[in-house]
Amino acid sequence: MNAIAKMPKTAKERGKVAPAKFAHVVLRTPPERVAMVLDWYKTVLEGEAMYETDGLGFVTYDTEHHRVAVLGFPGIKEHIDGYAGMHHMAFTYAGLGDLMHTYNRLKDEHDIKPEFCINHGPTTSMYYFDPDKNQVELQVDNIPVEKFGEYFDNGEFTSNPIGIKFDPDELSARLAAGESEETLLQRPDGIPPDLTEFPAN
Numbered sequence: 755m756n757a758i759a760k761m762p763k764t765a766k767e768r769g770k771v772a773p774a775k776f777a778h779v780v781l782r783t784p785p786e787r788v789a790m791v792l793d794w795y796k797t798v799l800e801g802e803a804m805y806e807t808d809g810l811g812f813v814t815y816d817t818e819h820h821r822v823a824v825l826g827f828p829g830i831k832e833h834i835d836g837y838a839g840m841h842h843m844a845f846t847y848a849g850l851g852d853l854m855h856t857y858n859r860l861k862d863e864h865d866i867k868p869e870f871c872i873n874h875g876p877t878t879s880m881y882y883f884d885p886d887k888n889q890v891e892l893q894v895d896n897i898p899v900e901k902f903g904e905y906f907d908n909g910e911f912t913s914n915p916i917g918i919k920f921d922p923d924e925l926s927a928r929l930a931a932g933e934s935e936e937t938l939l940q941r942p943d944g945i946p947p948d949l950t951e952f953p954a955n
């Protein structure tokens with residue numbers, strides 16, 4: 755099948771009734787880990803508890819009452835890698851400065867580091883694992899959304915839909931040294947990693 759390279763109209767523009775927004779993700783974990791998992795999301799997302807008990811918590815960081823919830827399930831089994839289902843959830847920052855600020859804050863203050871960093875082309879993305887090995891992508895768009903159709907048309911993504919890995923310390927240092935976000939967000943030439951390198955948990 756050929757790639758479709760255009761930004762479709764919104765469902766509303768097409769006269770359809772669709773959700774007003776994406777609301778939240780709810781994660782299940784053993785009851786004794788609820789507080790730890792909630793703390794991880796509060797730390798990573800700069801969130802606070804909207805509601806929290808020993809067995810359930812809602813984390814908010816914006817005007818939504820909860821973006822992530824954690825629910826304790828007695829007897830739940832541990833995460834197993836490699837099963838069909840959700841690969842990751844993603845959070846977009848306003849710019850590379852905010853993303854690198856977050857990378858450095860998590861690394862320096864909490865020893866939380868990404869497992870996999872890649873410039874996909876459309877986004878610059880860092881994949882973290884939460885305490886249950888759910889993958890959380892912190893990302894920034896590399897191009898304005900109105901240019902995405904044009905970008906997907908230029909062949910770069912089709913030629914390498916995975917991306918090029920990057921070193922976040924190097925990217926952070928280059929940004930701090932004054933290189934422009936626009937330059938740093940461009941996907942460099944290089945060999946894409948094998949898809950099997952992309953964590954499958």
Ligand SMILES: [Fe+2]
Nearest residue numbers: 842843844891
């Ligand atoms: Fe993603």
